[in-house]
Amino acid sequence: EVQLVESGGGLVKPGGSLRLSCAASGLTVSKAWIHWVRQAPGKGLEWVGRVKSETSGGTISHAAPVQGRFTISRDDSANTLYLQMNSLKTEDTGVYYCFTEYGNDGYWGQGTLVTVSS
Amino acid sequence: QSALTQPPSASGSPGQSVTISCTGTSGDVGGYNYVSWYQQHPGKVPKLLIYEVVKRPSGVPDRFSGSKSGNTASLTVSGLQAEDEADYYCLSYAGINTLFGGGTKLTVL
Numbered sequence: 001e002v003q004l005v006e007s008g009g010g011l012v013k014p015g016g017s018l019r020l021s022c023a024a025s026g027l028t029v030s031k032a033w034i035h036w037v038r039q040a041p042g043k044g045l046e047w048v049g050r051v052k053s054e055t056s057g058g059t060i061s062h063a064a065p066v067q068g069r070f071t072i073s074r075d076d077s078a079n080t081l082y083l084q085m086n087s088l089k090t091e092d093t094g095v096y097y098c099f100t101e102y103g104n105d106g107y108w109g110q111g112t113l114v115t116v117s118s
Numbered sequence: 119q120s121a122l123t124q125p126p127s128a129s130g131s132p133g134q135s136v137t138i139s140c141t142g143t144s145g146d147v148g149g150y151n152y153v154s155w156y157q158q159h160p161g162k163v164p165k166l167l168i169y170e171v172v173k174r175p176s177g178v179p180d181r182f183s184g185s186k187s188g189n190t191a192s193l194t195v196s197g198l199q200a201e202d203e204a205d206y207y208c209l210s211y212a213g214i215n216t217l218f219g220g221g222t223k224l225t226v227l
């Protein structure tokens with residue numbers, strides 16, 4: 001069974017940093033396209049970025065609102081995806097999810113809450 | 119790139135059919151057969167209903183179907199049931215990016 005488990009969220013001041021983790025089991029992260037998505041309180045889903053599978057080139061992309069501040073990386077030995085978030089703004093507040101569409105199904109973590117506030 | 123365009127709300131009575139649209143451009147919805155649809159109940163994690171425009175994961179009822187014409191993808195929910203009341207989001211591959219729709223709140227009257 002595929003499981004994704006996020007961790008690393010918390011309360012941080014504007015301008016601060018956090019690193020989120022997305023630990024996978026039941027699939028090899030290098031073989032899947034895995035995305036980071038966020039959802040501000042009461043709002044819709046917003047794509048943050050993704051890593052393509054190795055067979056698709058392993059390319060990493062970030063959405064325009066986070067470009068230059070957030071960095072996605074992957075540790076194949078730990079079978080984990082990371083989201084390094086720097087220069088955080090109040091508008092970055094929300095639940096952060098990792099998800100993948102793999103093997104004809106979709107898998108989401110339970111999400112981790114990031115609150116940016118002074 | 120902007121989010122894909124969905125109607126903010128839709129509604130129908132039990133047993134009826136409802137179609138939710140998702141409009142993009144030739145650079146996303148119209149250019150690739152990689153459109154997915156997600157259902158999200160309040161406080162819950164999104165659930166995949168449709169992937170690659172028309173395919174359903176196992177376990178998703180065939181009351182849910184997807185289609186695409188040009189730059190617009192659609193999700194049809196047939197035989198509406200009370201538990202279908204939720205938010206629905208489309209998702210499209212867009213080359214270097216991936217885009218979500220703004221979401222549609224489906225109300226079962």
